Amino acid sequence: MGGKPADIINLNRARKARARDEKRKAADANALRHGLTKAQKAALKAEKQRAETALDQHRTDAKDTPEGA
Template identity: 60%
Template sequence: MAQITNLTRYRKDKARAEKRRQGDENAARHGRTKAQKAAEQADAERAARTLDQHRRDDD
């Protein structure tokens, strides 16, 4: 005998899982500590400075 599936419950569970996945993704992307943000900014500044130092000035 087939098992009865409640489609409303299925849709709600699916929506909850999607929201949870999206929230976890956002937390991973934006949920950084102040030290991590400072370190990433320092790395970006260092990379920009290194790139500028290798730039050629052709007049």
């Protein structure tokens, strides 16, 4: 039975690492299933930009209003 002894590991640490890995895999699968596609993200970004532009066009500055108002 000569040879080198087995590596000593902390079982609690190994259990927690395995649980973290499983959660990470589940999160990746959910993100893939429920996440937005690249086209959907681009459409949302374009819509947000259009809304911001429309809002900016309707803003009035202090210099645009009459002094008495």
